[in-house]
Amino acid sequence: MEKEKFIDGAAECGGSALGAVAGVGISAAIAGPTGVVVGALFSTVIENTFKWAGEEIKTRCLSKVESKKMNAVCQLAKERISEKLAAGECLRQDDFFNTEEGDRTSAEEILEGTLFAAQRENEEKKLPYLANLYANISFVEFISRPMANQLIKLASSVSYRQLVILSVIGKSQGGDCDIKLRNTAFRGFENYDGASIAAEIYDLYRSSLIISSDAILDAASFTPALLVMNGLGELLYKYMELYNMPIDKEGQEIIEFLTDRSPNPEKGKVVTGQLPIETRAEIEAMVERKTADIPQLRVRREMNSAGGETVTIG
Structure with missing residues (x-):
């Protein structure tokens, strides 16, 4: 099959995330077909950007x-940009859409x-949110080129x-919905x-996309x-529009x-992971005391597979 057909001929996609644009290829999107893109007139810079992308993609062999x-x-990105323009928002006025000699914008x-x-993405439900991210970056000047790539x-x-998860935490953090996260710590899972x-x-947490006032070990x-x-x-929550998820x-x-x-959140739980600070302090005190009221106390410490320490008291 010719490369152009991979671009211009999208097959039926059923009810997947692609269903909204089934049958519409990159070239058709660049041309701005009626009935698909909200608002027929885009600024020249947007049209040139998508035209460049379409021509570039045609040179690649895709499944x-x-x-x-x-x-x-x-x-979806073009539709979201069109909606924002129709709502009176202005494209960024910096050099985001401008090119220097011998360089692309x-x-x-x-x-x-x-x-x-998107090409590498195996979870199709993420695609609308990737489109939202690009569309919003086109309007936000403080997101630099390196930050946008990041x-x-x-x-x-x-x-x-x-x-x-980011959507649920963000909605709870904003207080705009009836989601109250539990305020007791997990001690393992059933x-x-x-x-x-x-x-x-x-x-x-390790990627620093979320943080906690208590360290998570x-x-x-x-x-x-x-x-x-x-x-x-x-930034991902806001510009991928996860609040609308x-x-x-x-x-x-x-x-x-x-x-x-x-x-039954506590029923049958297996206690694993890091002990709370107060429990660890009590164990340390027991180890140090060696009082007569615990004559048979035996404590064994072992490193576990999670990189922590397992304390067995007998």
Whole structure:
């Protein structure tokens, strides 16, 4: 199949994230077809940027699936830009859309990064949020070229479920919805589902997209109510428009996990992970005391697989 057909001929996509733009290729998006793009007239700089992207992509060999994903993000980004222009917002007035001699514009570079993030993305539900990110970057002057590349890289690296986690934490942090995160710490999980979600949260914490007023030493011990978005996490939340993310099945699972809505939250839990400070202090005091009221006290310390210390008291 010719390369152009990968770009210009998107197949039917059913009910996936691509469904809204099924049958619309990169070239069609550049031309601005009626009935698809809201508002027929874009500024010349936007049209030139998307035209450049379309011509560049045509030189690459893509699979049908890759083509469809890139088509979707290209089209959705144009629609979101059109909506913002129609609402009276102005494109950034710095050099984002301007080029120096022998160089391409920042707008072209960031669009290419966004589209090729879409090409590699296996979770189609992330595609609208990648499109939102590019569209919003086109309006926000304080997001420099390096920062924009960093945001695209971060958005590409996190999972859809991690975006849902950011959405839930952000909505709770803003107080705009009835989501009250539990204020008691986890001490382990009764099943792999909980452990898997906790690992996603811990990964966001290690990436500094979220922070906690209490240090989180491993994935098995943290207090949801103490989690807040940090710097770049806030930027992803705002400019990927995660505040508009609907509560789907995964969203409901995250909400139940991070709140006290899950049934029997403490029943059958296996205590794993880092002990709270007060418990560790009590153990240390017991070890040091060696008083007559605990004549048979035996304490054994071992390094565990999580990199912490397991203390066995007998």
